[in-house]
Amino acid sequence: MPGMLPMTAPSVAMPTSLTEALGALADHGPGAVPLAGGTWIMRSPLRREGFAPAYVGLSRVAELGKINVTPDTIEIGAAVTHARLAEALEGLPEVAALAFAAGNSANPAIRNVATLGGNLCARGFAAADLVPALLCLDALVEVAGASATNRVGLADFLMHRDRLLQGSVLTRMILPRCGRPSAHARLPLRKAGDYPVAIVSMAAGIDGSGRIETSRIAVGSVEPVARRWTALEDALAGQPLDPARASDIARSLTTGFSGREAVEAPGWYRVQVLPTLVGRAVAALASQA
Amino acid sequence: MTIRLTVNGEERDIAAAPMTPLVDVLRDTLHLTGAKPVCREGFCGACMVLVDAVPTVSCLTPLVLAQGRDVETVEGLTSADSPMPVQAALEEHDAVQCGMCFPGMVVTLTHLTTAGRCEPSREAVKAGLVGNVCRCTGYERIVDAALAVMEDRP
Ligand SMILES: Cc1cc2nc3c(=O)[nH]c(=O)nc-3n(C[C@H](O)[C@H](O)[C@H](O)COP(=O)(O)OP(=O)(O)OC[C@H]3O[C@@H](n4cnc5c(N)ncnc54)[C@H](O)[C@@H]3O)c2cc1C
Ligand code: FES
Ligand code: FES
Secondary structure: OOOOOOOOOOEEEOOOOHHHHHHHHHHOOOOOEEEOOOOOHHHOHHHOOOOOOEEEEOOOOHHHHOEEEOOOEEEEEOOOEHHHHHHHHOOOHHHHHHHHHHHHOOOHHHHOOOEHHHHHHOOOOOOOOHHHHHHHOOOEEEEEOOOOEEEEEHHHHHHOHHHHOOOOEEEEEEEEOOOOOEEEEEEEOOOOOOOEEEEEEEEEEEOOOOEEEEEEEEEEOOOOOOEEOHHHHHHHOOOEOOHHHHHHHHHOOHHHOOOOOEOOEOHHHHHHOHHHHHHHHHHHHHHHO | OEEEEEEOOEEEEEEOOOOOEHHHHHHHHOOOOOOOOOOOOOOOOOOEEEEOOEEEEOOOOEHHHHOOOEEEOHHHHOOOOOOOHHHHHHHHOOOOOOOOOHHHHHHHHHHHOOOOOOOOOHHHHHHHOOOOOOOOOOOHHHHHHHHHHHHHOO
C-alpha cells in the first residue's frame, strides 16, 4: 500500500567510492535511493511517504565533496553542504545568487548537513532555494548511472528528474563563469528559519550605460517546480537597473503563474509578492554593478 | 546492526536500525534526556547536539550518519556543581523561563561563544540562533547572556 512503512527497517550501505555507490544502488534494486544529509529523507514519515527499502549513503564518497573553481567554470560536488557552499563562493560576484541562497536557506544546523544534491533531488519540494539560484546561473548537472555519465541543463533535469535519477547519482553541478552579477531575493514569513513563500533569482549582463542587456530570471516556491520567467527576461532587455520600474514591468506579467496552495500561504499571495521580489533582486544587482 | 559512536567522550556500541533518529538513541537507549524531540522537523532546535563540534539536529540525524563521530549532548557540556560559562551567564541574566528550549539553546550557545565562531554582535548571535525556537522569553536576555560570555572570554 502506498505510504506504508516497509515491514523491515531500511538497510543503509555506506560506500567510499562512486563506483561502489552505483553498484550498491544496482544491487538493492529499483527501490534503493541515495542518502545525503538525510534532512529531507528523515521527514518522510511526517509526509506519510515512509522510508525507501534501502539507502546508499553518499557522505563517505570523497569525490562528491569536491569544489573546483577554475577561471572558466565552478564545479561543485553533490555532497557539498549549504554551509560549505556559501563559504566557498564568498566574494565571487557572478555566483552571489547561489552564495546567498546557500547561506540563508533553512537554519545554521540544517545548512551544516543539507547538501546541494539533496536540494536538487528532493521530489515534491517546491521551496528549494538552490534550484532557482542555479537556474538563473545556467547550471549544468552531471548524473552518473551504471552505464553512462551525462550532463544536462538544470531545467531539463528538473523536467525528467524521476527518470534520470533511476539507479543514478547526481555527482556535481557545473556553472559557467560569465562575470555577470546575480542576486537571490527570497521571502520567508518570519525573518529567517522557515521556507520562502516565493523566490526570485536573477543574473544580468549590464551594458556601459547601466542598462540590462540580457538576463536570466527564475522563480521558485510559487509553482511546484521552479522555472524561468522568460516573459520578464524579454521585457527587461534595454531597461535601466531601476527597482521600481522593474517591479512595475513584472506586475504586468504575472498572469502566467499559478501559485501553489499550502498551509503557510495561499497561491495568490505567492504570485502577488513576485513584483516586490523582482524589485529587490534588481536593487541587489544595482548594488553589485 | 551495531553502530559505534562516541557520546560525551565514551565509546558506545548501539544495536539499532541504521535510520533510527539519533535523538531516540540518546534518550531511549542511553537515557540522556536533555535533547528533546519536539518538532522532529529540524525547525525548533530542542534536540540540538554537537556532532564533531558542529551543532546538529539529532531528530534528523539517522544513527548511521553518526557512525564513528563524536557526539556531545547538553549533559556532557554542562555541570551542576561548577556551571560552565554559558550556564552561569543564562542564570545571571535570568534568561530561562519554562526551560523547554534550553538544553538545545545551551548546545548552540556553547558553540557560538567559542572563540572565533561568531562575531560578538546582537545581529550575529540572533542569526546563529535562528534554528533554536523559544516560545517564552523573546530571546533578548538569551542574547545578552551570549554576549556577556563572549566579552568575558580570555
Ligand atoms: C527546518 C528546515 C528548514 C528548511 N528550510 C529550507 C529553505 O529555506 N530552503 C531550502 O532550499 N531548503 C530548506 N530546507 C530543506 C533542505 O534544504 C533539504 O531538506 C535538503 O536540501 C535536502 O538535502 P539532504 O542532503 O539532507 O538530502 P537527503 O534528505 O539526504 O535527500 C533528499 C532527496 O534527494 C535524493 N538525493 C540526495 N542526494 C542525491 C544525489 N547526489 N543524487 C541523487 N539523489 C540524491 C535522496 O534520495 C532524497 O530523495 C529546510 C529543511 C529543514 C529541515
Ligand atoms: S525536534 Fe529536532 S529540531 Fe525540533
Ligand atoms: S524558555 Fe520556554 S521555550 Fe524557551
